[in-house]
Amino acid sequence: MLSYDELTPPERALWDAFPEGRRVDLRTGSPGEDRVAEGAQWGTGRTVRAAVIAALLLGANTAQPGAVAVLRLAGARISGHLNLAGAQVAHALWLEDCWFEEGVDLSGASTQSIAIVGSRVPGVEAGMIRMEGRLDLRRSRLESGSPSPFHRRTTALSLINAHVSGAVTLNAAEVVAPGEWAVSAGGLVAEGGVYCKDGFVAHGEIRLMGAQLPGGLHMEGALVEHPGPRGVVLALDNAVASVLLFTGGFTANGTVHLRGAQVSDNVSFQGAVLNGPPEGRRPALTATLMRAVDFDFLPARPPSGSVDLRAAQVSYLHESERSWPEVVELDGFVYGSVKVAESGEPRDAAGQVRSVADRLAWIRRSPGYSPQPYEQLASWYRSVGHDDDARRVLLAKQRHRRRTLSVLARVWGHLLDMTVGYGYRPWLAGVWLLALTLLGTLSFGTHVPTPVKPGEAAPFQPLVYTLDLLIPIGGLGQRTSWYWSDGSLQWLAYLLIAFGWVLTTAVIAGVTRTLQKN
Structure with a gap:
């Protein structure tokens, strides 16, 4: 136990001020002498x-x-x-512009509010802490030290399974652990949210897997870089939050992981820069199985890596043609609505009308073939009253699928496409029927065929004869009553019969397909 006589003058000042909550300020007032980066040279009068x-x-x-x-x-x-591991701390701690010789250990402690502001600290270990108040680390520089008791990796700030009743504030802070874990906070509960704004910089991975953030995660203008071996700079897998705001110039030089994140309001990347890992072809954003109400994906420029939205579900999607990189994984991505103008025309979030071709090009950025992205887009077009556009999308789906089939199936697919547009363009059958009827009528009208039974056949009518050839079901009495001695016209008759069967089969197949899907 320390005695008062053993204390140095600055320690006695702190001892005397503590019971009344008074501040002890050891700064000289000279900017050059008060620079925290030079704190190792401060003498005994400031120690x-x-x-x-x-x-x-x-x-x-x-x-x-x-x-x-x-x-x-x-x-x-x-x-x-400064070792307070497992301690019951009934008093608030407020340190400003201090230089720590060694790290701070608060693991397993129960504390009031703690503020370490504008300071340099070689690591803060606060895993399992229970804090009644807020954790304020604004403007501080946290550096990785030795591996903590909770994991083998070095980390600059550990909040694993911590519970903070207020906010965790890291605005304008710098957290340094290049290639390691800058912040390790899996299982963190921060009722007031986590704030990493106003120039926050992290050199290393930020891990918030399974965190519960009722107050949200706010990273407006933050920079996260120097990912570890996985290439990940921010991991929010299975986190639960009110909002995730990566806006105002947020920059990630590595992968952002939102796998399984549950967000009750808004996920926004408006104005963000997603560069992806500096090496390899890893994704810039992985948001598989994410759930959110609003997904505002309007980065400052297309991400340099791929975006993975497989099995994600959002109520409202805000995007533009400039939002997406070359590869976008969309299989299973469900959205209730896309930005629509007051006129009812589908538009992007920049207010520009986006054609069906634009949105189909977006789907084709997804590797391979999957029917779900097409069906999802068609469903949305129907919901806004654009049934024709929905049919165009479903036709594009069949054409994409055709490329995955065998040769014979592709031939049949081309036939369905040309004749009835896979059932989504049934008017094409009418066009073919009209063209073939005109061809037959004009060709057969130049000659008179030979009757099968002279004197018994009905008068020859080129139009009725052509229709009798093209319609395979029933009969109009012309086809069985006349035949051609001219070989070329007889072959034309055979071809029209074949076209009639093919056209009828295509119409039945296309209509059946359409009825089954709709």
């Missing part, structure tokens, strides 16, 4: 031992009646290891 801070927080000097004890210290060089 406070970590053991003294721990002793005060653990009740070494009781509070004065009518006052609230708070440890407030600014401009100090803190020597030694």
Whole structure:
């Protein structure tokens, strides 16, 4: 136990100020001398031992009646290891512009609000902490130290399975662990949300898998880079949040993982830059199985890596033709609505009318063939009253599918496409019927055929004869009553009979397909 006589002058000032919650400020007022980066050179007049801070927080000097004890210290060089692991800390801690010789260990502690602002700290270990208040690390520089008891990797800030009743604030902070875990916060519960704004920079991976963030994750203007071996700079797999805001110039030089994230409101990448990992062909964004209400995907430019939205579900999709990279995985992606103008014309989020061809080109960015993206797009077109566009999408689906079939199946597919547009363009059958009827009528009208039974045949009518050849079901009495001695006209008759059967079969197949799908 420390005695008052053993304390240095700055430590005695802190000891005396603590019971009344007064701040002890050891800064000189000179910008050059107060630079935290030069804190290792601060002398004994600005040095406070970590053991003294721990002793005060653990009740070494009781509070004065009518006052609230708070440890407030600014401009100090803190020597030694601040170890409060497993402690019950009943007092708030506020440190500003301090230089820490060693890291801070708060693992498993129960504490009030903690603020380490504008300081340099070689690692904060706060796994399993229970904090009644907020964790404020604004403007601080956190550097990775030794591997923590919770994982083998080095980490600059550990909040694994921590519970913070307020917000975790890292605005304008710099977290440094290149190639390692800059922030490891799997299972974090931050009721007030996590704020990494105003120039926040992370060198290393930020891990928030399974985190619960009722106040959301706010990363407006943040920079995350130097991913680890997986190429991931931000991992929010299976996280639950109100909002995920990667806006205002947010930049990720590596993969952003949102696999299985559950977001009750908005996921926004408006104005973001998604560069993807610097090496390889890994994705810039993986959001498989994500659930969100609004998905605002309007980055500043198309991501340099692929975007994976397989099995994701969103209520509202905001996008433009400039949103997407060359590869977009869309199999199973479900959206309730896409940006639509007041006129009812489908538009992108920039207000530009997007044609069916534009959206089909978007689907074709997905590798391979899958029917679901086409059916999803067609369903949306129907929901906004564009049935013709929906049929165009479903026709494009059949044409894409045809490329995956055998040779014979592709031949039959081409036939269906030319005759009835796979059932989505039944008027084509009428065009073929009219063209063949005109051909037959004009050709057969130049000659008179030979009657099968002279004197008994009905008068020859070229139009009726042609229709009798083209319609395979029933009969009009002309085909069986006349035959041609002219070989070329007889072959034309045979061809028209064949075309009639093919056309009828195509119409039945196409209509059946359409009725089954709709």
